Amino acid sequence: MDAESLLLSLELASGSGQGLSPDRRASLLTSLLLVKRDYRYHRVLFWGRILGIMADYYIAQGLSEDQLAPRKTLYSLNCMEWSLLPPATEEMALQTSVLKGRFMGDPSHEYEHTEMQKVKEGEKFFDEEVVVQIKEETRLVSIIDQIDKAVAIIPRGALFKTPFGPIHVNRTFEGLSLSEAKKLSSYFHFREPIELKNKTLLEKADLDPSLDFMDSLEHDIPKGSWSIQMERGNALVVLRSLLWPGLTFYHAPRTKNCGYIYVGTGEKNIDLPFML
Amino acid sequence: MEDLTSLKQEKENQELAEIGPPWEGVTAVSSQDPEPELSQPFESEQGLETESGSRSSPPPSPQARVSTPLGEVIGAGAPSPPSPLREASSMPSPLALAMQDFAAPSPSQSDRTPSVIPESETQHSDHLEQSSDEMEENTFQQSQLPEFHLFEEPREVDNNNFQQKELRFDILEEEDSNSNYELSQPEPGASEVAPSMLEIAIQNAKAYLQQTSSNSGLNLYDHLSNMLTKILDERPENPVDIIENISQDVKMAHFSKKLDTLQNENEMLPAYEIAEKQKALFLQGNLEGADQELEEEIVENCLPNIMESAFYFEQAGVGLGADETYRICLALKQLTDTHPIQKCRFWGKILGMEMNYIVAEVEYREGEDEEEVEEEDVVEERDNGESEADEDNEDEDELPRSFHKAPQVIPKEESRTGTNKYVYFVCNEPGRPWVKLPSVVPAQIVIARKIKKFFTGRLDAPVISYPPFPGNESNYLRAQIARISAGTHVSPLGFYQFGEEEGEEEEEVEGGRDSFEENPDFEGIQVIDLVESLSNWVHHVQHILPQGRCNWFNPTQKSEEEEEEDEEKEEEEEKEEPDSIEQEVGPPLLTPISEDLEIQNTPPWTTRLSSNLIPQYAIAILRSNLWPGAYAFSNGKKFENFYIGWGHKYSPDNYTPPVSPPVQQEYPSGPEITEMDDPSVEEEQAFRTAQAAAVLPAEENEETEEDEDEEDDYDQ
Numbered sequence: 001m002d003a004e005s006l007l008l009s010l011e012l013a014s015g016s017g018q019g020l021s022p023d024r025r026a027s028l029l030t031s032l033l034l035v036k037r038d039y040r041y042h043r044v045l046f047w048g049r050i051l052g053i054m055a056d057y058y059i060a061q062g063l064s065e066d067q068l069a070p071r072k073t074l075y076s077l078n079c080m081e082w083s084l085l086p087p088a089t090e091e092m093a094l095q096t097s098v099l100k101g102r103f104m105g106d107p108s109h110e111y112e113h114t115e116m117q118k119v120k121e122g123e124k125f126f127d128e129e130v131v132v133q134i135k136e137e138t139r140l141v142s143i144i145d146q147i148d149k150a151v152a153i154i155p156r157g158a159l160f161k162t163p164f165g166p167i168h169v170n171r172t173f174e175g176l177s178l179s180e181a182k183k184l185s186s187y188f189h190f191r192e193p194i195e196l197k198n199k200t201l202l203e204k205a206d207l208d209p210s211l212d213f214m215d216s217l218e219h220d221i222p223k224g225s226w227s228i229q230m231e232r233g234n235a236l237v238v239l240r241s242l243l244w245p246g247l248t249f250y251h252a253p254r255t256k257n258c259g260y261i262y263v264g265t266g267e268k269n270i271d272l273p274f275m276l
Numbered sequence: 277m278e279d280l281t282s283l284k285q286e287k288e289n290q291e292l293a294e295i296g297p298p299w300e301g302v303t304a305v306s307s308q309d310p311e312p313e314l315s316q317p318f319e320s321e322q323g324l325e326t327e328s329g330s331r332s333s334p335p336p337s338p339q340a341r342v343s344t345p346l347g348e349v350i351g352a353g354a355p356s357p358p359s360p361l362r363e364a365s366s367m368p369s370p371l372a373l374a375m376q377d378f379a380a381p382s383p384s385q386s387d388r389t390p391s392v393i394p395e396s397e398t399q400h401s402d403h404l405e406q407s408s409d410e411m412e413e414n415t416f417q418q419s420q421l422p423e424f425h426l427f428e429e430p431r432e433v434d435n436n437n438f439q440q441k442e443l444r445f446d447i448l449e450e451e452d453s454n455s456n457y458e459l460s461q462p463e464p465g466a467s468e469v470a471p472s473m474l475e476i477a478i479q480n481a482k483a484y485l486q487q488t489s490s491n492s493g494l495n496l497y498d499h500l501s502n503m504l505t506k507i508l509d510e511r512p513e514n515p516v517d518i519i520e521n522i523s524q525d526v527k528m529a530h531f532s533k534k535l536d537t538l539q540n541e542n543e544m545l546p547a548y549e550i551a552e553k554q555k556a557l558f559l560q561g562n563l564e565g566a567d568q569e570l571e572e573e574i575v576e577n578c579l580p581n582i583m584e585s586a587f588y589f590e591q592a593g594v595g596l597g598a599d600e601t602y603r604i605c606l607a608l609k610q611l612t613d614t615h616p617i618q619k620c621r622f623w624g625k626i627l628g629m630e631m632n633y634i635v636a637e638v639e640y641r642e643g644e645d646e647e648e649v650e651e652e653d654v655v656e657e658r659d660n661g662e663s664e665a666d667e668d669n670e671d672e673d674e675l676p677r678s679f680h681k682a683p684q685v686i687p688k689e690e691s692r693t694g695t696n697k698y699v700y701f702v703c704n705e706p707g708r709p710w711v712k713l714p715s716v717v718p719a720q721i722v723i724a725r726k727i728k729k730f731f732t733g734r735l736d737a738p739v740i741s742y743p744p745f746p747g748n749e750s751n752y753l754r755a756q757i758a759r760i761s762a763g764t765h766v767s768p769l770g771f772y773q774f775g776e777e778e779g780e781e782e783e784e785v786e787g788g789r790d791s792f793e794e795n796p797d798f799e800g801i802q803v804i805d806l807v808e809s810l811s812n813w814v815h816h817v818q819h820i821l822p823q824g825r826c827n828w829f830n831p832t833q834k835s836e837e838e839e840e841e842d843e844e845k846e847e848e849e850e851k852e853e854p855d856s857i858e859q860e861v862g863p864p865l866l867t868p869i870s871e872d873l874e875i876q877n878t879p880p881w882t883t884r885l886s887s888n889l890i891p892q893y894a895i896a897i898l899r900s901n902l903w904p905g906a907y908a909f910s911n912g913k914k915f916e917n918f919y920i921g922w923g924h925k926y927s928p929d930n931y932t933p934p935v936s937p938p939v940q941q942e943y944p945s946g947p948e949i950t951e952m953d954d955p956s957v958e959e960e961q962a963f964r965t966a967q968a969a970a971v972l973p974a975e976e977n978e979e980t981e982e983d984e985d986e987e988d989d990y991d992q
Contacts, residue, residue, distance in 0.1 A: 011598075016920070017625065023887050101928040171512070240627065
């Protein structure tokens with residue numbers, strides 16, 4: 001959710017019970033403004049919060065003018081002091097994929113993981129236990145990146161591709177119409193497209209190149225990894241990810257108000273096929 | 277098109293560059309020479325070209341270009357009788373300035389015209405800054421002018437220029453007097469040169485623009501004027517950045533009218549519907565305004581103060597929005613007004629895929645309804661029916677019947693005790709009718725522990741799972757509510773105590789006391805103690821045993837009592853079932869949560885102070901890690917529990933479906949299964965001789981034995 005319209009956004013997203021206490025709100029409003037100034041971001045998003053056992057991580061993201069450029073991620077434990085996280089890499093994802101369970105809430109906490117490695121000595125292979133230590137910060141980076149890639153979404157038309165390539169916020173976006181708001185196809189993944197390239201020409205024929213430059217949600221695997229609901233009559237459409245429970249996207253049809261917030265444990269719901 | 281024109285321009289620039297310098301040299305020398313009059317038109321032509329060429333793209337012939345410049349200047353200024361006087365007088369200046377402007381941005385030109393640009397530019401920019409106030413004053417005039425131009429005197433090329441420059445129009449008027457008067461001078465002299473050529477060019481371009489598209493029926497001319505009208509009406513910031521979208525919007529607006537009749541009516545219906553229902557919530561206060569005494573009596577105790585606890589939960593960073601909370605509050609009021617409810621509580625919200633559930637926990641007053649009894653009867657009847665049928669079979673033929681007996685159905689707990697202590701009402705949205713959930717059966721809890729399903733939001737949806745769940749979604753929801761309540765409803769130590777008198781009476785079984793009451797002498801606990809020590813929180817809901825009940829039910833003992841009449845059955849059961857099943861015992865009521873089991877190194881609870889900045893007014897917040905979404909707060913004196921989430925238990929490992937039940941072993945091969953070989957001839961003969969030897973002593977026995985032998989033969 002946009003840091004500038006934080007209060008309205010929180011109110012809109014409150015249907016899932018994910019709020020912020022008044023002191024957190026106030027401090028976010030203050031500190032995110034400073035973050036925007038200090039890091040010279042074009043736009044600052046309040047990304048959400050990852051619930052740890054001892055403390056929670058508050059996450060914000062800074063966007064440059066090109067909305068799809070790699071985002072900078074910051075975290076904070078007290079909503080005032082923000083620290084920049086390193087960019088996520090494939091290696092990190094691989095490394096942290098062995099970790100399970102909840103976050104501790106201490107970025108310097110080290111998870112210990114023992115794994116069997118094959119060591120070659122002469123002709124023979126020996127299994128040797130190697131203790132790998134993984135910092136929680138690394139895991140945090142990797143999880144945020146995974147969530148962003150998997151479930152960060154944006155309604156169709158809210159961004160547009162300028163003729164020069166960069167993607168900008170569409171100022172003439174007036175919100176989705178009601179009939180569009182109920183369809184998954186009018187929401188896009190807020191990331192560089194992956195599947196768009198694989199589409200056939202026939203499928204691409206109807207796409208508007210200045211708007212349809214991202215992957216839409218409707219082809220997500222497994223089917224049914226989104227819950228889409230109309231709340232408050234029809235005044236609010238809420239999408240909840242079932243794959244990453246805790247991610248809520250809200251959009252008030254016919255207005256510009258839209259955004260997403262993640263409040264959860266930072267664990268992927270791999271039981272999804274059993275639960276549908 | 278743009279490329280083409282720009283190319284042309286390039287060429288022209290080059291041409292002009294060859295011719296240009298001398299002219300400019302002259303301009304630089306003195307502006308009162310006759311030459312500047314000639315040089316300016318060239319300049320202005322350039323400016324106009326960049327403008328008109330890129331925008332409206334009328335491709336005039338090269339000759340026209342060369343020949344028109346003078347005419348254009350004139351055409352702009354002189355032949356405009358219908359325009360207001362003021363406009364006419366100022367006409368030359370915008371053009372002149374336009375040309376200066378155009379000269380400025382394009383580098384090639386600016387290189388060539390160093391003498392003209394600096395002064396005009398500086399003047400211009402200075403003036404812009406100075407006259408920003410004037411701009412505002414003039415906006416009224418400006419906003420009227422464009423439309424006038426657009427619709428009243430559509431002259432393509434100049435028109436575009438006017439549009440562009442109109443913003444500066446009024447400012448420029450002043451400049452006329454000082455800097456531009458020289459430029460305006462040449463015009464009268466040039467006015468007679470080539471009006472006809474200009475007219476033709478204009479007509480051609482206009483005709484081109486007004487060509488109607490065969491696809492959409494629009495023409496570019498109208499479209500452009502609509503766009504510009506829209507821009508000037510709405511005055512967006514940096515319109516050049518969003519010109520594409522504006523164009524699209526204008527086109528869409530053109531077509532959308534036809535669709536109106538089809539779309540408008542039905543779209544908002546659900547919104548109206550729910551608003552209508554919620555209106556009833558807000559109106560109910562007025563309806564009962566008459567008999568306020570009665571209302572006070574009823575409502576006094578049972579309606580919970582949701583807004584207050586919502587305030588505290590907001591400190592904790594959980595809860596629904598303010599308006600939704602208030603609607604729920606009203607909905608609960610409606611519930612308590614229409615049912616004989618003694619105690620009511622807002623239990624929480626369970627998220628579903630299509631709709632959510634808002635759950636209210638109530639306790640009836642003495643007069644409770646009898647629906648549940650009927651349900652029980654149905655179940656029992658079924659059981660009896662089956663057993664009777666089995667008995668009939670037994671009498672008729674002697675084939676062995678199935679020895680498999682369904683595991684004994686553990687009866688559900690009485691209402692007001694154990695898992696059925698409270699009654700739960702759910703609704704999808706505040707304002708919609710409340711639905712009472714059926715009471716929970718132990719089997720449902722047992723199965724619910726083995727499955728993990730998302731709620732759909734429809735109470736009658738089937739729960740398709742392995743192992744099969746006995747019931748539909750309403751039963752599953754009720755089972756999950758029971759489990760969550762048992763796990764996460766906690767209170768500060770000392771708030772509840774065991775009722776002394778009642779406790780003694782009700783302690784029939786060894787299970788422990790199951791009732792409690794509020795402690796009147798509760799003095800409150802320091803918030804900091806609540807945060808620092810988990811032993812200051814206790815469970816006030818009974819633990820659910822693996823059996824699915826809170827109070828132990830002994831299956832063996834009970835079965836004997838039930839079936840004393842059928843003696844045969846009793847014997848069988850006694851053989852099959854072990855004589856004494858070990859009684860399941862869970863932690864007793866009011867056990868501190870510090871004794872809760874850990875989930876693989878994860879502590880089951882997290883406590884926090886709501887604010888580190890103002891600790892003296894902070895409250896203690898408790899978060900369950902076992903049931904993500906369950907929260908409790910306490911400010912020392914008050915406390916409340918709340919659940920919001922998907923209704924699932926947390927486990928660090930992923931869900932594994934239960935293993936399939938063991939395959940039943942076949943009957944072991946023994947003397948009852950194996951048979952002898954057929955009797956051989958020798959054996960029979962030996963047998964006969966033996967018989968012959970013993971004929972006399974036992975005649976009667978012999979007969980029967982022979983019969984048996986014969987029977988055996990038949991069977992084989």
